[in-house]
Amino acid sequence: MPRFGAGGISSGLNHKPVMNGVQRWENGALKNGMMSEEKVHNGGLYKRPFNEAFEETPMLVAVLTYMGYGILTLFGYLRDFLRTWKIEKCHIATERVEQKDFVPLYQDFENFYTRNLYMRIRDNWNRPVCSVPGERIDVMERFTDDYNWTFKFTGRVIKGVINMGSYNYLGFAQNTGFCADASAKSLNQYGAGMCSTRQEIGNMEKHEELEHLVARFLGVEAAMTYGMGFATNSMNIPALVGKGCLILSDELNHSSLVLGARLSGATIRIFKHNNMQSLEKLLRDAIVQGQPRTHRPWKKILIVVEGIYSMEGSIVRLPEVIALKKKYKAYLYLDEAHSIGALGPNGRGVVDYFGLDPRDVDIMMGTFTKSFGSAGGYIGGSKVLIEYLRAHSHSAAYATSMSLPVVQQIISSMKCIMGEDGTTLGQKRVEQLAENTRYFRRRLTEMGFIIYGNSDSPVVPLMLYMPAKIGAFGREMLKRNIGVVVVGFPATPIIESRARFCVSAAHTKEMLDAALREINEVGDLLQLKYSRHHFVPLLDRPFDETTYEETED
Amino acid sequence: MDVKHIKDYLSWLYYQYLLITCSYVLEPWEQSIFNTLLLTIIAMVIYSSYIFIPIHVRLAVEFFSGIFGGQHESTVALMS
Incomplete structure (x- = not known):
C-alpha cells in the first residue's frame, strides 16, 4: 500500500545545500535518514516534487515569546486599571454615564489585545502609500507624539521603498503600459460606475x-x-x-x-x-x-x-x-x-x-x-x-x-x-515569478531564517515569534527603505508571528538582492535566524493513526 | 577602539534585552517600572542566596557527615 508521504518525488532531491556544516535535503528531511520514508513515491499522484516544510518552533523561543506576551498582558492590566481609575487619560470609546445600566456597546475585555498590545506597534500597519503599488512605492511619513494613538503627517514622502508586501505577483499593478491604457480607454468609453446590477x-x-x-x-x-x-x-x-x-x-x-x-x-x-x-x-x-x-x-x-x-x-x-x-x-x-x-x-x-x-x-x-x-x-x-x-x-x-x-x-x-496579445510578455512574467520565488526562498533559508511553506509558493512567511520583534522588524525594514507586511495574532497563532513577503515578477534581481541584504542585516540585529535545519514535514505532525489507502478508480 | 567595540556589544546586548522582554514596546515610564522590578527581584535573589546558602550548606554538611561520617570502625563492628 503506497503511503502518501510529505516529501515528494525523490528525483528532485539531488540538490543538497550545505550550510553551517549541516547537510540538508531540499525537502527538509534530515540527511541521516530519519525521515527517509518521506521520499516514497506518492502513489504516482504528483507529477512534480512537492517540497513543503514547517520547521518546529525552538523551545526557548516559544518560552520567551509566551513570557513577552505575559509581560505585555501584565502591563495591559496595569494600564486598564489606571484608565478605570481616571489616573491616565482614556483614549478609547467608553460607555456614556447616562447609559450606565444599558447593554454595553463597547465590550471591555474583547478589545484588550487591540488596546494594550496592538496599539503599541500600530505604526507598522495602515501606512498611507501615495503611488502606484508596484515594485517600488512612495510612503507618506508620519509620526506620533502620543504612543500611536494618533498620527500626524510630517509632509515628507519616503520615496522608492521596495515593496515586498503587495500581492502584485505578476507585476500588473502599473499606471503605465498597455493594461493601463486599455483601462483608460474603457473609462472614456463607459465611465467608471455601472449604477445597476x-x-x-x-x-x-x-x-x-x-x-x-x-x-x-x-x-x-x-x-x-x-x-x-x-x-x-x-x-x-x-x-x-x-x-x-x-x-x-x-x-x-x-x-x-x-x-x-x-x-x-x-x-x-x-x-x-x-x-x-x-x-x-x-x-x-x-x-x-x-x-x-x-x-x-x-x-x-x-x-x-x-x-x-x-x-x-x-x-x-x-x-x-x-x-x-x-x-x-x-x-x-x-x-x-x-x-x-x-x-x-x-x-x-x-x-x-x-x-x-x-x-x-x-x-x-x-x-x-x-x-x-x-x-x-x-x-x-x-x-x-x-x-x-x-x-x-x-x-x-x-x-x-x-x-x-x-x-x-x-x-x-x-x-x-x-499570450493572446501576440507577445510572450505574460509567459515571461510567469517564469520570472517562479524564478524570483525560488531564488528568494533559497537565499532566506540559507541565511538561517525559519521560512514556512512550499518552495514554489510566492508567499514567503518569515517567522518572527516575539511580539516586540514584530514592531522592530517593520520599523527597521522601513528605515532601510523596504516595505514589508508583519503579521501577528489574530491572523496567526499567538506565538507564530511572522513577516510575510510576496515576491513579484516585477522585482528585479537587484531589488531582491537589496531586500535580502537588508533582511540579513535586520535578521542579525534582531536575532531572527532561529533555524536549526530541523524540519518537520506536515504529515509528521502528531495526528491519529488512520491510514490512507489509494483509490480504486 | 576596543572600548568602542565593547560599548557596541553592550548596546547590542541591551537591545536584545529590550526585544526579548518586550520593553521595546513599553512606554518609558513602564520601562522604568519593569527594570526596577526586575532589578529588585534579581538583587533580592542574590542577596538572599548570599545570606542563606552558606548557612544551608553548612547545616547540610553537618547533617550528612552525621549520617555517613563520624562513625568509627569500632562502632560498626559493635553493631554487627
Whole structure:
C-alpha cells in the first residue's frame, strides 16, 4: 500500500545545500535518514516534487515569546486599571454615564489585545502609500507624539521603498503600459460606475467578454465574475450549500470562506491544515455516521480548500484532495485567490501547477485582486453550476456590476498571460515569478531564517515569534527603505508571528538582492535566524493513526 | 577602539534585552517600572542566596557527615 508521504518525488532531491556544516535535503528531511520514508513515491499522484516544510518552533523561543506576551498582558492590566481609575487619560470609546445600566456597546475585555498590545506597534500597519503599488512605492511619513494613538503627517514622502508586501505577483499593478491604457480607454468609453446590477441594466458586453475569457483561461465550461473577491466566497457558499449539508474546511482557510460557511447554515467540520489523513477521517465519519442524531445521510459534502494559504505559504495537496473527493463522492470548492496567475507553468493556478484536469474541481473560485492587478472575483465550473449561481447568488442579484475600467484591466492582463496579445510578455512574467520565488526562498533559508511553506509558493512567511520583534522588524525594514507586511495574532497563532513577503515578477534581481541584504542585516540585529535545519514535514505532525489507502478508480 | 567595540556589544546586548522582554514596546515610564522590578527581584535573589546558602550548606554538611561520617570502625563492628 503506497503511503502518501510529505516529501515528494525523490528525483528532485539531488540538490543538497550545505550550510553551517549541516547537510540538508531540499525537502527538509534530515540527511541521516530519519525521515527517509518521506521520499516514497506518492502513489504516482504528483507529477512534480512537492517540497513543503514547517520547521518546529525552538523551545526557548516559544518560552520567551509566551513570557513577552505575559509581560505585555501584565502591563495591559496595569494600564486598564489606571484608565478605570481616571489616573491616565482614556483614549478609547467608553460607555456614556447616562447609559450606565444599558447593554454595553463597547465590550471591555474583547478589545484588550487591540488596546494594550496592538496599539503599541500600530505604526507598522495602515501606512498611507501615495503611488502606484508596484515594485517600488512612495510612503507618506508620519509620526506620533502620543504612543500611536494618533498620527500626524510630517509632509515628507519616503520615496522608492521596495515593496515586498503587495500581492502584485505578476507585476500588473502599473499606471503605465498597455493594461493601463486599455483601462483608460474603457473609462472614456463607459465611465467608471455601472449604477445597476448584472440582472438589470448593469450587464455590459465587457462583462460577457470577461466571463468567456475567464472560462477559457481556467479551462472550464463557464465562469461568472463578481465585483469583490471577499464577497465571492462569503456570498456564494451559502448559495451552494445549506442546512443538512456538510462543509469540510481546512483549519487555515481564509476569513471569507469561514464567513460563507457560517452564513450557509451547514454543519462545518475542520480538518488539520493540508492533512489528508485528517480529511479522510472526517469524510469517512461523515458518510458512516450521517447527520447527527437523525443519522440521515448528508445532502451534500463540500470540501473547501485554498490554492495557496496566504499566511503559511503552503500549497494545497490537490492531487490527494481530488483522489479523496472522487473516492467519497464529495464536492470540491477550490479558492485560488493567491494561486491564480502565480502558480503553474502557464500561470493558471494550482490545477495547472499539478497538471490536473480543471473539470475535477467542481467550483473554481479566485480573485482578480492579486495577480491581475485589478479587483473582483470569479467562480468557474460547469454550465449548470454557473446558471444556478447566476439565479441564486446574492452577489449576482444585489451587488452592483463591476466597473468597466476594472474589467478591462483584467481582460488585458489575462490575455497577456495567455499570450493572446501576440507577445510572450505574460509567459515571461510567469517564469520570472517562479524564478524570483525560488531564488528568494533559497537565499532566506540559507541565511538561517525559519521560512514556512512550499518552495514554489510566492508567499514567503518569515517567522518572527516575539511580539516586540514584530514592531522592530517593520520599523527597521522601513528605515532601510523596504516595505514589508508583519503579521501577528489574530491572523496567526499567538506565538507564530511572522513577516510575510510576496515576491513579484516585477522585482528585479537587484531589488531582491537589496531586500535580502537588508533582511540579513535586520535578521542579525534582531536575532531572527532561529533555524536549526530541523524540519518537520506536515504529515509528521502528531495526528491519529488512520491510514490512507489509494483509490480504486 | 576596543572600548568602542565593547560599548557596541553592550548596546547590542541591551537591545536584545529590550526585544526579548518586550520593553521595546513599553512606554518609558513602564520601562522604568519593569527594570526596577526586575532589578529588585534579581538583587533580592542574590542577596538572599548570599545570606542563606552558606548557612544551608553548612547545616547540610553537618547533617550528612552525621549520617555517613563520624562513625568509627569500632562502632560498626559493635553493631554487627
